[in-house]
Amino acid sequence: MSATLLAVQTLNGLQLGVLLFLIAAGLTLVFGVMDFINLAHGVQYMLGAYLAVAAYQTTGSFWSALLLALVLSLFFGLVLEFFVFRHLYDRDHLDQVLATFGVILFLNEAVKVVWGAAPLSLPIPELLGGSIQLMENLRYPVYRIALIASGLGVAVLLYVLVTRTRIGMLVRAGATNPDIVAALGVNIRRLFMIVFGFGTMLAGFAGIMAAPILSVEPGMGDNLLILAFVVIVIGGIGSIRGAFLAALLIGLVDTLGRSLTTDVARMLLPPAAANDVGPAIASMLIYILMAGVLFFRPSGLFPAGRS
Template sequence: MMLFAVQLLNGLQLGVLLFLVAAGLTLVFGVMDFVNLAHGVQYMVGAYLAVLFTGLVGNFFLALLLAMAAALVIGLLLEVLIYRHLYERDHLDQVLATFGVILFLNEAVRVLFGSAPLSVAMPETLSGGVVLMNGLLYPVYRIALILVGLGVAVLLWVLVTRTRIGMLVRAGATNAQMVSALGINIRRLFMIVFGFGVMLAGFAGFLAAPILSVEPGMGDSLLILAFVVIVIGGIGSIRGAFFAAIIVGLVDTLGRTFMTDIAKLVMSPSTATDVGPAVASMLIYVLMAAVLFFRPTGLFPAKGQQA
């Protein structure tokens, strides 16, 4: 039970990080119909900004503010210099161009920081552990990460459902051409959405830096999971991204932990040792296929996109 409780919290932590990355990605894809493969690399950039600014200022929380501002500026610069020239192009051009951005930024951090994995010191105020049950000590920072992610999810829900800019974002996700025809500066809306999405991905990278190795390409695998999240949740839906991210985080973490033991119930230990990890790595894709079969538009599609 202690192992299950720890892995449950680890799954929630992964789900929160996935949500922070997928929230921006689903808005960019849903509102702008723009396939941005480089969104995962913004997660990596956020982690390297954590290394840079914590080293410069020596304070984790001040470094966080500086890194978020820098991530927003980087996102806006990329939007102005590269991405806005691709909005009218087809998806293949967008995929090729954003893949080029991935290669460029991965090599840029290699040149600036080297190829060796780096780390960020845990903030002293969030170090140590909390006793959740007898014999179970869980790190304070990981609990704080989960709570911060849930808080961001609530703020995003309020922003998207209760504010004028959120109304425009939801309308743009449903029918961008109609929003533009009503006199809304759709290019400015695109810029805001894109910059905010990049900042969220950078925020996730910054939060992950103290508990994961910071290295080139660290966002590539997370990008794949983020695409799985937005497909399961529904393109353009913040609510869908949140619930799908939690589901994917739990399924992936619990599956990798317990699938071998489950397999041992029906096959020999040696066979289960080989089969378990292979099946565990496929679970989220099986889940995605099942969701697409029964609900092609996702669990919580944006209004106007239901089948």
């Protein structure tokens, strides 16, 4: 593999990692603070992408679509919270799994009814069009760089929010021991709603940012949801820092693995076998990584306190 290809794949890996972080951040907060398994987090990502496409079709501008879709993502998230999730916080994890699975089925089908089953796309905004020369023989699309930058920006923002503000302190305390936080007179329901709304908006934001480079279709959130769960489990549930590092790790391992494993397999095996085994190992890598991490650290890399 050449240095250029390696650089491109590293950037692609970062891009996937950032996207995963945006989804995993909300998931790990909701899980860590509210002890709520929200399988519907993936369809909220999908909804963000669809809302962005719909908003673009009416406004014709990426930027107003971005803003509108963010607000609508938050709105739909809070509607779901009010009608369904709110009643599940003190329930068994498996009840939450069943109910949020119902939400997945409903929303995946609903977008199919409203927007059709065919993949849609969102054009890249003019401001971020084209590509720039990063190295000799290496041009990389500006939009993808902007995506990576905005993800890193959100990470910094979250870091400041969680470690430097009062609400962040409550969130951290909530992830460690929610009962004590409630006993100290904090309105835990309101805290839950803020955390949930914020998580929903992050997932929606990921969907909006992904819309121009991935196809917008029903079920697009399902596989990312599984990857996001891999991320939060490796990072340690409730830990933003863990989610960030694990997301980048998963993004890089998955992307680089896909281009490297077949090459490595070819060195060890006859070509025909290598072509079979390579892609399979590449798809497995992140799961092998997760099993390995959990074997040595059964609560992930940065456990947030509550086991």
